[in-house]
Amino acid sequence: MVDIKVDTAVETPEQAVENTVVRANNHPKSNQINEALTRIQRMAGIGVLTASVAHELNTPLSIITATCSNLQHEVEDNSLSMAQLLKYIEMIEQSAWRAARTVEVLRNYSYDEAGQTAVTDLNMIIEDALTLVRHQFQGEYNIHIQKELADDFKTIVCDHNGLTQVLINLLLNARDAMLPDGGAVTVKSWVLPAGSRLNGSENQKTAVETYAVSVSDTGSGIDPAIMDKIYEPFFTTKPQGKGTG
Numbered sequence: 001m002v003d004i005k006v007d008t009a010v011e012t013p014e015q016a017v018e019n020t021v022v023r024a025n026n027h028p029k030s031n032q033i034n035e036a037l038t039r040i041q042r043m044a045g046i047g048v049l050t051a052s053v054a055h056e057l058n059t060p061l062s063i064i065t066a067t068c069s070n071l072q073h074e075v076e077d078n079s080l081s082m083a084q085l086l087k088y089i090e091m092i093e094q095s096a097w098r099a100a101r102t103v104e105v106l107r108n109y110s111y112d113e114a115g116q117t118a119v120t121d122l123n124m125i126i127e128d129a130l131t132l133v134r135h136q137f138q139g140e141y142n143i144h145i146q147k148e149l150a151d152d153f154k155t156i157v158c159d160h161n162g163l164t165q166v167l168i169n170l171l172l173n174a175r176d177a178m179l180p181d182g183g184a185v186t187v188k189s190w191v192l193p194a195g196s197r198l199n200g201s202e203n204q205k206t207a208v209e210t211y212a213v214s215v216s217d218t219g220s221g222i223d224p225a226i227m228d229k230i231y232e233p234f235f236t237t238k239p240q241g242k243g244t245g
């Protein structure tokens with residue numbers, strides 16, 4: 001089980017300070033995921049993510065229908081070789097798996113249960129969160145997604161779905177911060193060895209090896225005047241009826 005902590009600044013490998021960071025470490029004491037992630041937030045998120053999911057499903061379904069159409073023509077023409085048949089079967093199978101994975105991500109995201117722990121890969125959580133926002137970001141909001149992911153993560157035990165929700169919330173915050181023109185959002189993950197400094201302070205250091213994830217954007221940044229308030233549940237600067245906090 002890992003501790004999950006949402007923080008505003010932590011050292012990157014280049015000693016830079018990121019805007020928003022989730023860090024997870026293999027601390028022996030179990031801990032609950034950030035309590036501010038309520039069902040309301042999750043359900044509000046599903047509405048805006050539907051278009052992304054529809055798009056993610058559409059691509060593999062298009063491949064399947066196009067492949068079936070090819071198969072039909074080639075059988076009618078008597079031109080289908082065994083090698084080509086095997087290739088088509090592989091394409092259909094891969095596309096079906098991709099569609100099934102997308103459905104699973106959405107199902108997990110909307111699952112209304114207290115945190116469930118699972119052995120998982122932090123980079124897979126990032127990919128899941130990006131699956132749910134990618135189409136909307138690129139299609140509607142002119143947001144370019146960049147990834148810089150660690151390649152040396154071990155699997156961890158954590159609340160996979162809870163952490164996916166944390167990342168989606170950070171991604172949606174980044175999206176809103178870049179309205180109306182869009183920009184770029186960068187998701188980064190890296191390993192902090194035990195004893196790394198946190199918040200740029202000498203006193204706060206990681207006790208054990210820690211995995212960090214940051215979501216940064218090219219918006220104007222968080223207004224320093226509200227920095228103390230942003231972790232309060234239901235705090236928002238959005239007009240009434242827009243934010244869930």
Ligand SMILES: Nc1ncnc2c1ncn2[C@@H]1O[C@H](COP(=O)(O)OP(=O)(O)OP(=O)(O)O)[C@@H](O)[C@H]1O
Nearest residue numbers: 173174177219221222230235236237238243244245
């Ligand atoms: N990436 C960001 N850039 C600039 N400001 C941000 C960013 N992320 C958060 N903020 C500021 O922090 C406030 C609180 O964010 P929070 O996610 O808690 O609520 P919200 O985004 O306003 O509403 P909700 O998440 O419920 O839709 C935001 O209203 C915004 O002013």
Ligand SMILES: [Mg+2]
Nearest residue numbers: 169172173245
């Ligand atoms: Mg938000």
